[in-house]
Amino acid sequence: MASGGRSYQLYAGVVTIFSHLIAITVTVLVLVWLLKFQGGFAFKSGNTQKIFNLHPFLMVVGLIVIGGEAIMAYKTMPGTRRAHKGVHIILHLLALLAGILGTYAVFKFKDETDPFFQFLLGFFTFFFSGAAMPARANILPWHTFFGMVIFLLAVCTAETGLLQRFITLGLGLNQEGLIVNFTGLLIFLFAVTVTLSVILPRNHY
Amino acid sequence: MASGGRSYQLYAGVVTIFSHLIAITVTVLVLVWLLKFQGGFAFKSGNTQKIFNLHPFLMVVGLIVIGGEAIMAYKTMPGTRRAHKGVHIILHLLALLAGILGTYAVFKFKDETDPFFQFLLGFFTFFFSGAAMPARANILPWHTFFGMVIFLLAVCTAETGLLQRFITLGLGLNQEGLIVNFTGLLIFLFAVTVTLSVILPRNHY
Numbered sequence: 001m002a003s004g005g006r007s008y009q010l011y012a013g014v015v016t017i018f019s020h021l022i023a024i025t026v027t028v029l030v031l032v033w034l035l036k037f038q039g040g041f042a043f044k045s046g047n048t049q050k051i052f053n054l055h056p057f058l059m060v061v062g063l064i065v066i067g068g069e070a071i072m073a074y075k076t077m078p079g080t081r082r083a084h085k086g087v088h089i090i091l092h093l094l095a096l097l098a099g100i101l102g103t104y105a106v107f108k109f110k111d112e113t114d115p116f117f118q119f120l121l122g123f124f125t126f127f128f129s130g131a132a133m134p135a136r137a138n139i140l141p142w143h144t145f146f147g148m149v150i151f152l153l154a155v156c157t158a159e160t161g162l163l164q165r166f167i168t169l170g171l172g173l174n175q176e177g178l179i180v181n182f183t184g185l186l187i188f189l190f191a192v193t194v195t196l197s198v199i200l201p202r203n204h205y
Numbered sequence: 206m207a208s209g210g211r212s213y214q215l216y217a218g219v220v221t222i223f224s225h226l227i228a229i230t231v232t233v234l235v236l237v238w239l240l241k242f243q244g245g246f247a248f249k250s251g252n253t254q255k256i257f258n259l260h261p262f263l264m265v266v267g268l269i270v271i272g273g274e275a276i277m278a279y280k281t282m283p284g285t286r287r288a289h290k291g292v293h294i295i296l297h298l299l300a301l302l303a304g305i306l307g308t309y310a311v312f313k314f315k316d317e318t319d320p321f322f323q324f325l326l327g328f329f330t331f332f333f334s335g336a337a338m339p340a341r342a343n344i345l346p347w348h349t350f351f352g353m354v355i356f357l358l359a360v361c362t363a364e365t366g367l368l369q370r371f372i373t374l375g376l377g378l379n380q381e382g383l384i385v386n387f388t389g390l391l392i393f394l395f396a397v398t399v400t401l402s403v404i405l406p407r408n409h410y
Binding site: 007008145152153164167188192199 | 212213345346347350354357358360361364365368369372393397401404
Protein backbone atom coordinates (compact mmCIF):
# COMPACT_ATOMS: atom_id res chain seq x y z
CA MET A 1 0.00 0.00 0.00
CA ALA A 2 2.60 2.53 1.08
CA SER A 3 5.46 2.80 -1.36
CA GLY A 4 8.62 1.03 -0.17
CA GLY A 5 7.72 -2.31 1.44
CA ARG A 6 10.54 -2.01 3.95
CA SER A 7 8.72 0.70 5.89
CA TYR A 8 6.50 -2.06 7.30
CA GLN A 9 9.63 -3.25 9.17
CA LEU A 10 8.61 -6.86 8.58
CA TYR A 11 9.50 -9.52 6.03
CA ALA A 12 6.92 -11.69 4.29
CA GLY A 13 8.20 -14.99 5.76
CA VAL A 14 6.33 -14.99 9.07
CA VAL A 15 3.09 -13.92 7.37
CA THR A 16 3.27 -16.75 4.85
CA ILE A 17 3.53 -19.26 7.74
CA PHE A 18 0.20 -18.01 9.12
CA SER A 19 -1.17 -18.13 5.59
CA HIS A 20 -0.22 -21.81 5.18
CA LEU A 21 -1.78 -22.66 8.57
CA ILE A 22 -5.03 -20.91 7.61
CA ALA A 23 -5.00 -22.67 4.23
CA ILE A 24 -4.73 -26.07 5.98
CA THR A 25 -7.52 -25.17 8.43
CA VAL A 26 -9.85 -24.02 5.63
CA THR A 27 -9.18 -27.25 3.72
CA VAL A 28 -9.93 -29.38 6.80
CA LEU A 29 -13.13 -27.44 7.57
CA VAL A 30 -14.43 -27.75 4.00
CA LEU A 31 -13.65 -31.48 3.96
CA VAL A 32 -15.36 -32.08 7.33
CA TRP A 33 -18.38 -30.10 6.14
CA LEU A 34 -18.75 -31.91 2.82
CA LEU A 35 -17.74 -35.41 3.96
CA LYS A 36 -19.37 -35.56 7.39
CA PHE A 37 -22.45 -33.35 6.96
CA GLN A 38 -23.20 -33.27 3.23
CA GLY A 39 -22.65 -36.90 2.24
CA GLY A 40 -19.31 -36.61 0.42
CA PHE A 41 -18.65 -36.04 -3.27
CA ALA A 42 -18.35 -37.99 -6.51
CA PHE A 43 -18.02 -37.21 -10.23
CA LYS A 44 -20.63 -39.85 -11.06
CA SER A 45 -23.38 -40.78 -8.63
CA GLY A 46 -27.12 -41.38 -8.49
CA ASN A 47 -27.10 -38.91 -5.59
CA THR A 48 -26.84 -35.54 -7.38
CA GLN A 49 -26.00 -33.86 -4.07
CA LYS A 50 -22.60 -35.59 -4.19
CA ILE A 51 -21.91 -34.05 -7.61
CA PHE A 52 -22.93 -30.59 -6.42
CA ASN A 53 -20.61 -30.94 -3.42
CA LEU A 54 -17.65 -30.92 -5.80
CA HIS A 55 -18.40 -27.22 -6.39
CA PRO A 56 -17.55 -25.77 -2.94
CA PHE A 57 -14.59 -28.16 -2.63
CA LEU A 58 -13.05 -27.27 -6.01
CA MET A 59 -13.74 -23.56 -5.65
CA VAL A 60 -12.44 -23.12 -2.09
CA VAL A 61 -9.61 -25.67 -1.94
CA GLY A 62 -8.78 -25.40 -5.66
CA LEU A 63 -9.34 -21.86 -6.89
CA ILE A 64 -8.80 -19.94 -3.64
CA VAL A 65 -6.33 -21.97 -1.55
CA ILE A 66 -4.12 -23.18 -4.43
CA GLY A 67 -4.55 -19.82 -6.20
CA GLY A 68 -3.46 -18.05 -3.01
CA GLU A 69 -0.41 -20.30 -2.72
CA ALA A 70 0.41 -19.51 -6.37
CA ILE A 71 0.31 -15.79 -5.56
CA MET A 72 2.62 -16.27 -2.56
CA ALA A 73 5.15 -18.44 -4.44
CA TYR A 74 7.54 -15.50 -4.88
CA LYS A 75 7.74 -15.05 -1.11
CA THR A 76 7.45 -18.59 0.29
CA MET A 77 10.25 -20.35 -1.58
CA PRO A 78 14.00 -20.03 -1.65
CA GLY A 79 15.54 -20.37 -5.13
CA THR A 80 15.80 -18.40 -8.35
CA ARG A 81 13.22 -16.08 -9.86
CA ARG A 82 12.85 -18.58 -12.70
CA ALA A 83 11.88 -21.30 -10.19
CA HIS A 84 9.35 -18.96 -8.53
CA LYS A 85 7.77 -18.20 -11.90
CA GLY A 86 7.48 -21.90 -12.68
CA VAL A 87 5.72 -22.68 -9.39
CA HIS A 88 3.53 -19.55 -9.77
CA ILE A 89 2.33 -20.71 -13.20
CA ILE A 90 1.91 -24.42 -12.35
CA LEU A 91 -0.12 -23.69 -9.20
CA HIS A 92 -2.26 -21.17 -11.12
CA LEU A 93 -2.93 -23.75 -13.85
CA LEU A 94 -4.04 -26.23 -11.15
CA ALA A 95 -6.28 -23.54 -9.63
CA LEU A 96 -7.71 -22.72 -13.07
CA LEU A 97 -8.41 -26.41 -13.75
CA ALA A 98 -10.18 -26.70 -10.38
CA GLY A 99 -12.18 -23.56 -11.23
CA ILE A 100 -13.28 -25.00 -14.60
CA LEU A 101 -14.31 -28.33 -13.05
CA GLY A 102 -16.03 -26.54 -10.17
CA THR A 103 -17.97 -24.32 -12.59
CA TYR A 104 -18.95 -27.39 -14.62
CA ALA A 105 -20.17 -29.14 -11.45
CA VAL A 106 -22.51 -26.31 -10.46
CA PHE A 107 -23.88 -25.52 -13.92
CA LYS A 108 -25.53 -28.91 -14.11
CA PHE A 109 -27.67 -27.85 -11.15
CA LYS A 110 -27.97 -24.17 -11.82
CA ASP A 111 -30.95 -22.46 -10.26
CA GLU A 112 -32.13 -19.67 -12.55
CA THR A 113 -32.89 -17.41 -9.58
CA ASP A 114 -29.22 -17.25 -8.60
CA PRO A 115 -28.28 -13.64 -7.99
CA PHE A 116 -26.83 -12.27 -11.19
CA PHE A 117 -23.98 -10.40 -9.56
CA GLN A 118 -22.74 -13.57 -7.93
CA PHE A 119 -22.69 -15.22 -11.34
CA LEU A 120 -20.97 -12.22 -12.91
CA LEU A 121 -18.36 -12.08 -10.14
CA GLY A 122 -17.64 -15.75 -10.67
CA PHE A 123 -17.61 -15.40 -14.44
CA PHE A 124 -15.16 -12.52 -14.48
CA THR A 125 -12.97 -14.26 -11.93
CA PHE A 126 -12.77 -17.24 -14.23
CA PHE A 127 -12.53 -15.20 -17.41
CA PHE A 128 -9.72 -12.94 -16.24
CA SER A 129 -7.91 -15.83 -14.59
CA GLY A 130 -7.87 -17.53 -17.96
CA ALA A 131 -6.61 -14.50 -19.88
CA ALA A 132 -2.86 -14.53 -20.37
CA MET A 133 -1.20 -11.47 -18.85
CA PRO A 134 2.38 -10.70 -19.88
CA ALA A 135 4.56 -9.82 -16.89
CA ARG A 136 7.16 -7.54 -18.41
CA ALA A 137 8.77 -5.23 -15.88
CA ASN A 138 6.89 -2.09 -16.91
CA ILE A 139 3.47 -3.64 -16.40
CA LEU A 140 4.41 -5.88 -13.45
CA PRO A 141 2.74 -3.59 -10.86
CA TRP A 142 -0.49 -3.75 -12.88
CA HIS A 143 -0.19 -7.53 -13.22
CA THR A 144 0.11 -7.71 -9.42
CA PHE A 145 -2.72 -5.24 -8.79
CA PHE A 146 -5.25 -6.84 -11.14
CA GLY A 147 -4.15 -10.29 -9.99
CA MET A 148 -5.07 -9.26 -6.45
CA VAL A 149 -8.37 -7.75 -7.67
CA ILE A 150 -9.25 -11.09 -9.31
CA PHE A 151 -8.20 -13.02 -6.20
CA LEU A 152 -10.32 -10.81 -3.93
CA LEU A 153 -13.25 -11.13 -6.38
CA ALA A 154 -12.95 -14.91 -5.98
CA VAL A 155 -12.88 -14.54 -2.18
CA CYS A 156 -15.94 -12.27 -2.23
CA THR A 157 -17.75 -14.74 -4.51
CA ALA A 158 -16.90 -17.59 -2.13
CA GLU A 159 -18.38 -15.64 0.80
CA THR A 160 -21.61 -15.01 -1.11
CA GLY A 161 -21.68 -18.67 -2.19
CA LEU A 162 -21.27 -19.89 1.40
CA LEU A 163 -24.01 -17.51 2.54
CA GLN A 164 -26.36 -18.75 -0.17
CA ARG A 165 -25.71 -22.38 0.82
CA PHE A 166 -26.16 -21.43 4.50
CA ILE A 167 -29.59 -19.97 3.75
CA THR A 168 -30.63 -22.76 1.35
CA LEU A 169 -29.73 -25.47 3.89
CA GLY A 170 -31.46 -23.49 6.67
CA LEU A 171 -28.40 -23.66 8.93
CA GLY A 172 -28.30 -21.89 12.28
CA LEU A 173 -25.95 -21.81 15.28
CA ASN A 174 -25.49 -25.58 15.20
CA GLN A 175 -22.31 -27.56 14.50
CA GLU A 176 -22.64 -27.48 10.71
CA GLY A 177 -23.57 -23.80 10.76
CA LEU A 178 -20.48 -22.94 12.80
CA ILE A 179 -18.24 -24.92 10.43
CA VAL A 180 -19.58 -22.96 7.44
CA ASN A 181 -19.25 -19.67 9.36
CA PHE A 182 -15.65 -20.28 10.36
CA THR A 183 -14.83 -21.38 6.82
CA GLY A 184 -16.10 -17.97 5.66
CA LEU A 185 -14.11 -16.10 8.31
CA LEU A 186 -10.91 -18.03 7.64
CA ILE A 187 -11.17 -17.51 3.88
CA PHE A 188 -11.19 -13.77 4.55
CA LEU A 189 -8.19 -14.08 6.91
CA PHE A 190 -6.40 -16.13 4.25
CA ALA A 191 -7.00 -13.29 1.78
CA VAL A 192 -5.54 -10.79 4.29
CA THR A 193 -2.36 -12.82 4.79
CA VAL A 194 -1.92 -13.48 1.05
CA THR A 195 -2.29 -9.75 0.32
CA LEU A 196 0.15 -8.86 3.10
CA SER A 197 2.72 -11.35 1.80
CA VAL A 198 2.50 -9.69 -1.63
CA ILE A 199 3.14 -6.25 -0.12
CA LEU A 200 5.96 -7.21 2.26
CA PRO A 201 9.52 -7.67 1.00
CA ARG A 202 10.99 -11.11 0.48
CA ASN A 203 13.16 -12.68 3.20
CA HIS A 204 16.87 -13.09 2.45
CA TYR A 205 17.56 -16.81 2.37
CA MET B 206 1.28 -3.49 -4.07
CA ALA B 207 4.67 -3.18 -5.74
CA SER B 208 7.01 -0.94 -3.83
CA GLY B 209 7.37 2.52 -5.35
CA GLY B 210 3.98 3.79 -6.51
CA ARG B 211 5.53 5.61 -9.44
CA SER B 212 6.22 2.37 -11.28
CA TYR B 213 2.51 2.27 -12.13
CA GLN B 214 3.20 5.30 -14.37
CA LEU B 215 -0.14 6.81 -13.36
CA TYR B 216 -1.25 9.36 -10.79
CA ALA B 217 -4.23 8.85 -8.50
CA GLY B 218 -6.24 11.80 -9.89
CA VAL B 219 -7.91 10.09 -12.85
CA VAL B 220 -8.78 7.03 -10.75
CA THR B 221 -10.48 9.14 -8.07
CA ILE B 222 -12.73 10.68 -10.76
CA PHE B 223 -14.00 7.22 -11.69
CA SER B 224 -14.36 6.50 -8.00
CA HIS B 225 -16.58 9.56 -7.45
CA LEU B 226 -18.72 8.63 -10.48
CA ILE B 227 -19.20 5.09 -9.15
CA ALA B 228 -20.02 6.48 -5.69
CA ILE B 229 -22.76 8.68 -7.20
CA THR B 230 -24.16 5.76 -9.23
CA VAL B 231 -24.24 3.45 -6.19
CA THR B 232 -26.04 6.14 -4.17
CA VAL B 233 -28.64 6.65 -6.92
CA LEU B 234 -29.21 2.89 -7.31
CA VAL B 235 -29.67 2.35 -3.57
CA LEU B 236 -32.08 5.30 -3.37
CA VAL B 237 -34.13 4.08 -6.36
CA TRP B 238 -34.25 0.60 -4.87
CA LEU B 239 -35.35 1.70 -1.40
CA LEU B 240 -37.64 4.59 -2.42
CA LYS B 241 -39.28 3.15 -5.53
CA PHE B 242 -39.38 -0.59 -4.79
CA GLN B 243 -39.18 -0.93 -1.00
CA GLY B 244 -41.51 1.85 0.17
CA GLY B 245 -38.95 4.40 1.41
CA PHE B 246 -37.52 4.83 4.90
CA ALA B 247 -38.33 6.52 8.19
CA PHE B 248 -36.93 6.58 11.74
CA LYS B 249 -40.44 6.26 13.18
CA SER B 250 -43.22 4.53 11.30
CA GLY B 251 -45.98 1.99 11.80
CA ASN B 252 -44.53 0.24 8.75
CA THR B 253 -41.46 -1.53 10.21
CA GLN B 254 -40.18 -2.19 6.69
CA LYS B 255 -39.43 1.54 6.40
CA ILE B 256 -37.27 1.39 9.54
CA PHE B 257 -35.40 -1.66 8.26
CA ASN B 258 -34.74 0.12 4.96
CA LEU B 259 -32.52 2.58 6.83
CA HIS B 260 -30.03 -0.26 7.25
CA PRO B 261 -28.94 -0.77 3.61
CA PHE B 262 -29.02 3.00 3.02
CA LEU B 263 -26.86 3.90 6.02
CA MET B 264 -24.46 1.00 5.49
CA VAL B 265 -23.90 1.47 1.76
CA VAL B 266 -24.16 5.25 1.35
CA GLY B 267 -22.86 6.01 4.85
CA LEU B 268 -20.26 3.46 5.88
CA ILE B 269 -18.96 2.41 2.46
CA VAL B 270 -19.36 5.45 0.16
CA ILE B 271 -18.49 8.14 2.73
CA GLY B 272 -15.87 5.84 4.29
CA GLY B 273 -14.33 5.34 0.84
CA GLU B 274 -14.26 9.08 0.23
CA ALA B 275 -12.56 9.51 3.63
CA ILE B 276 -9.87 7.04 2.57
CA MET B 277 -9.32 8.90 -0.71
CA ALA B 278 -9.15 12.37 0.89
CA TYR B 279 -5.34 12.41 0.72
CA LYS B 280 -5.47 11.99 -3.07
CA THR B 281 -8.62 13.88 -4.11
CA MET B 282 -7.99 17.31 -2.59
CA PRO B 283 -5.44 20.01 -3.15
CA GLY B 284 -4.21 21.69 0.05
CA THR B 285 -2.00 20.90 3.02
CA ARG B 286 -1.54 17.56 4.74
CA ARG B 287 -3.25 19.07 7.80
CA ALA B 288 -6.35 19.82 5.69
CA HIS B 289 -6.34 16.27 4.28
CA LYS B 290 -6.18 14.83 7.78
CA GLY B 291 -9.11 16.99 8.89
CA VAL B 292 -11.31 15.84 5.98
CA HIS B 293 -10.16 12.22 6.47
CA ILE B 294 -11.23 12.29 10.14
CA ILE B 295 -14.50 14.21 9.65
CA LEU B 296 -15.69 11.93 6.82
CA HIS B 297 -14.72 8.85 8.86
CA LEU B 298 -16.71 10.17 11.85
CA LEU B 299 -19.73 10.64 9.56
CA ALA B 300 -19.26 7.10 8.22
CA LEU B 301 -18.96 5.75 11.77
CA LEU B 302 -22.14 7.56 12.84
CA ALA B 303 -23.97 6.11 9.83
CA GLY B 304 -22.62 2.66 10.74
CA ILE B 305 -23.87 2.97 14.34
CA LEU B 306 -27.34 4.14 13.24
CA GLY B 307 -27.45 1.45 10.54
CA THR B 308 -26.53 -1.26 13.05
CA TYR B 309 -29.18 0.06 15.45
CA ALA B 310 -31.79 -0.04 12.66
CA VAL B 311 -31.19 -3.70 11.84
CA PHE B 312 -30.86 -4.99 15.41
CA LYS B 313 -34.48 -4.14 16.11
CA PHE B 314 -35.42 -6.69 13.45
CA LYS B 315 -32.65 -9.18 13.89
CA ASP B 316 -33.38 -12.68 12.70
CA GLU B 317 -31.59 -15.17 14.95
CA THR B 318 -30.75 -17.40 11.99
CA ASP B 319 -28.56 -14.74 10.40
CA PRO B 320 -25.27 -16.30 9.39
CA PHE B 321 -22.83 -15.75 12.20
CA PHE B 322 -19.89 -14.86 9.99
CA GLN B 323 -21.86 -12.02 8.43
CA PHE B 324 -22.55 -10.69 11.91
CA LEU B 325 -18.91 -11.11 12.95
CA LEU B 326 -17.65 -9.39 9.79
CA GLY B 327 -19.98 -6.49 10.48
CA PHE B 328 -19.08 -6.39 14.15
CA PHE B 329 -15.34 -6.28 13.57
CA THR B 330 -15.78 -3.69 10.84
CA PHE B 331 -17.60 -1.49 13.31
CA PHE B 332 -15.35 -2.33 16.24
CA PHE B 333 -12.07 -1.66 14.46
CA SER B 334 -13.47 1.43 12.75
CA GLY B 335 -14.24 2.78 16.19
CA ALA B 336 -10.83 2.02 17.65
CA ALA B 337 -8.48 4.97 17.53
CA MET B 338 -5.34 4.22 15.53
CA PRO B 339 -2.39 6.59 15.89
CA ALA B 340 -0.86 7.50 12.54
CA ARG B 341 2.75 8.21 13.45
CA ALA B 342 5.12 7.79 10.54
CA ASN B 343 6.57 4.44 11.65
CA ILE B 344 3.19 2.72 11.80
CA LEU B 345 1.57 4.62 8.91
CA PRO B 346 1.92 1.69 6.46
CA TRP B 347 0.14 -0.56 8.98
CA HIS B 348 -2.56 2.07 9.55
CA THR B 349 -3.11 2.12 5.78
CA PHE B 350 -3.03 -1.66 5.43
CA PHE B 351 -5.44 -2.45 8.26
CA GLY B 352 -7.63 0.47 7.22
CA MET B 353 -7.96 -1.16 3.81
CA VAL B 354 -8.61 -4.57 5.42
CA ILE B 355 -11.48 -3.03 7.43
CA PHE B 356 -12.83 -1.25 4.34
CA LEU B 357 -12.75 -4.45 2.28
CA LEU B 358 -14.41 -6.33 5.19
CA ALA B 359 -17.22 -3.78 5.04
CA VAL B 360 -17.50 -4.24 1.26
CA CYS B 361 -17.60 -8.02 1.62
CA THR B 362 -20.25 -7.71 4.34
CA ALA B 363 -22.33 -5.45 2.08
CA GLU B 364 -22.18 -8.04 -0.72
CA THR B 365 -23.37 -10.80 1.64
CA GLY B 366 -26.08 -8.48 2.99
CA LEU B 367 -27.34 -7.67 -0.52
CA LEU B 368 -27.35 -11.37 -1.38
CA GLN B 369 -29.32 -12.22 1.76
CA ARG B 370 -31.88 -9.51 0.95
CA PHE B 371 -32.02 -10.73 -2.67
CA ILE B 372 -32.87 -14.26 -1.50
CA THR B 373 -35.28 -13.13 1.24
CA LEU B 374 -37.24 -10.93 -1.20
CA GLY B 375 -37.20 -13.72 -3.80
CA LEU B 376 -35.82 -11.42 -6.50
CA GLY B 377 -34.92 -12.71 -9.95
CA LEU B 378 -33.89 -11.18 -13.28
CA ASN B 379 -36.52 -8.45 -12.99
CA GLN B 380 -36.01 -4.68 -12.67
CA GLU B 381 -35.54 -4.70 -8.89
CA GLY B 382 -33.26 -7.74 -9.06
CA LEU B 383 -31.03 -6.03 -11.63
CA ILE B 384 -30.82 -2.87 -9.50
CA VAL B 385 -29.64 -4.91 -6.50
CA ASN B 386 -27.20 -6.86 -8.69
CA PHE B 387 -25.64 -3.76 -10.21
CA THR B 388 -25.42 -2.16 -6.77
CA GLY B 389 -23.37 -5.19 -5.69
CA LEU B 390 -21.12 -5.03 -8.75
CA LEU B 391 -20.56 -1.28 -8.46
CA ILE B 392 -19.72 -1.52 -4.75
CA PHE B 393 -16.94 -3.93 -5.70
CA LEU B 394 -15.72 -1.59 -8.48
CA PHE B 395 -15.79 1.29 -5.98
CA ALA B 396 -13.56 -0.77 -3.67
CA VAL B 397 -11.14 -1.40 -6.56
CA THR B 398 -10.85 2.31 -7.42
CA VAL B 399 -10.49 3.35 -3.75
CA THR B 400 -7.71 0.79 -3.26
CA LEU B 401 -5.97 1.91 -6.45
CA SER B 402 -6.13 5.57 -5.40
CA VAL B 403 -4.43 4.62 -2.12
CA ILE B 404 -1.61 2.85 -3.97
CA LEU B 405 -1.02 5.46 -6.68
CA PRO B 406 0.99 8.60 -5.97
CA ARG B 407 -0.70 11.94 -5.44
CA ASN B 408 -1.03 14.39 -8.35
CA HIS B 409 1.04 17.58 -8.16
CA TYR B 410 -1.41 20.45 -7.92
